[in-house]
Amino acid sequence: MTSNEIFDLLSARSPADIESLRTQAYQVMVDHVGSEVYFRGLVEFSNECIFDCSYCGIRKSNTAVERYCLSKDEIIETALWCARQGYGSIVLQSGQQSNREFIELIVGGVQQIKQRSRSSVLPHGLGITLSVGEQSKETYRRFFDAGAHRYLLRVETTAKELFEKFHGPEKTLQRRVTCLETMKKTGFQVGTGVMIGLPGQTLNDLANDILFFKDIDADMIGMGPYLVHHETPMNGYRDEIAERKNEIFQLSLNMIAATRIALKDVNIAATTALQTIDQKGREMGLMYGANVIMPQATPRHVRNKYLLYDGKPCVDESAADCAACLEQRIAATGRAIAWNSWGDPCHFFTRTGNQD
Numbered sequence: 001m002t003s004n005e006i007f008d009l010l011s012a013r014s015p016a017d018i019e020s021l022r023t024q025a026y027q028v029m030v031d032h033v034g035s036e037v038y039f040r041g042l043v044e045f046s047n048e049c050i051f052d053c054s055y056c057g058i059r060k061s062n063t064a065v066e067r068y069c070l071s072k073d074e075i076i077e078t079a080l081w082c083a084r085q086g087y088g089s090i091v092l093q094s095g096q097q098s099n100r101e102f103i104e105l106i107v108g109g110v111q112q113i114k115q116r117s118r119s120s121v122l123p124h125g126l127g128i129t130l131s132v133g134e135q136s137k138e139t140y141r142r143f144f145d146a147g148a149h150r151y152l153l154r155v156e157t158t159a160k161e162l163f164e165k166f167h168g169p170e171k172t173l174q175r176r177v178t179c180l181e182t183m184k185k186t187g188f189q190v191g192t193g194v195m196i197g198l199p200g201q202t203l204n205d206l207a208n209d210i211l212f213f214k215d216i217d218a219d220m221i222g223m224g225p226y227l228v229h230h231e232t233p234m235n236g237y238r239d240e241i242a243e244r245k246n247e248i249f250q251l252s253l254n255m256i257a258a259t260r261i262a263l264k265d266v267n268i269a270a271t272t273a274l275q276t277i278d279q280k281g282r283e284m285g286l287m288y289g290a291n292v293i294m295p296q297a298t299p300r301h302v303r304n305k306y307l308l309y310d311g312k313p314c315v316d317e318s319a320a321d322c323a324a325c326l327e328q329r330i331a332a333t334g335r336a337i338a339w340n341s342w343g344d345p346c347h348f349f350t351r352t353g354n355q356d
């Protein structure tokens with residue numbers, strides 16, 4: 001697909017054009033990955049971060065955040081709870097750190113989760129996705145050898161000027177891309193994605209983001225609307241973003257649909273940020289071609305400390321309530337949940353020639 005063709009898909013505005021985009025994307029999803037929805041229990045195990053991304057609520061300069069890091073035992077217990085719920089896969093996510101203690105926590109945690117989550121319904125244990133930022137080649141190798149088999153690292157935006165504007169000198173687009181390539185060589189199923197609706201971001205930028213996903217041959221995509229956090233330097237955009245709320249929400253759905261049409265057999269997540277704008281945001285993501293949902297599994301005593309943006313949903317519900325609520329929401333869309341399944345992206349197997 002060309003940038004112009006993707007641009008046209010993203011431009012859908014009238015109800016008829018939007019519905020036609022949605023049904024096309026839904027059909028591509030059914031044809032290439034089926035209609036089942038895969039769950040990944042989301043464990044936000046630490047909000048400590050060395051980076052200072054200007055959109056993010058847990059950026060290092062935000063001194064109002066109370067920092068936490070779960071112990072290895074807490075992480076393992078949470079993961080095993082996910083396995084008992086039938087989730088099949090988990091995502092371990094945190095702010096960015098690269099010190100020895102942090103790396104060892106992940107390596108040890110992953111090894112034990114893999115061993116202890118094996119059961120008759122999960123003979124190879126939980127599928128583990130990591131989302132812990134930029135690391136060295138050696139560290140990625142250690143994570144992979146410990147048993148994690150997927151890695152998410154959003155590129156945030158592929159528009160260089162925007163990337164630089166919102167990140168400052170210590171974080172570069174080139175380094176992000178190099179990390180994605182290293183992960184792929186290490187053997188990970190690789191996920192990336194962007195934020196949608198960043199101030200100054202154009203439809204053309206978003207079309208190029210999708211072309212980038214294709215070029216880098218990503219297996220998984222996670223995208224969501226940009227939302228303001230009040231204790232960040234981008235709080236000044238609050239009114240502008242509030243005014244564009246509905247437009248950014250529809251654009252996020254159009255991005256899911258256009259990504260599905262362009263990439264076909266990847267996994268695409270309906271992210272929590274969608275639900276912040278609209279109560280039914282994640283279900284709508286599923287209707288536009290997403291096939292993955294990440295139920296909140298972070299222990300409740302720290303959940304309200306992992307606030308990347310204002311208005312995060314489900315901070316007060318217990319993890320069990322979240323599970324039940326999501327199950328009902330998905331049933332309402334007429335889709336089946338694939339319980340106790342890793343739900344690997346089909347694209348990984350076509351890309352690598354491995355058999356499922």
Ligand code: SAH
Pocket residue numbers: 055056057093094095096131132133134152153154156194195224225226227228229273308309
């Ligand atoms: N430290 C990890 C995980 C980052 S948090 C890493 O570097 O990859 C996961 C994602 O949340 C980020 O990649 C970013 O795309 C998203 N995010 C952060 N702040 C946000 C905001 N204000 N609005 C919407 N999404 C945000």
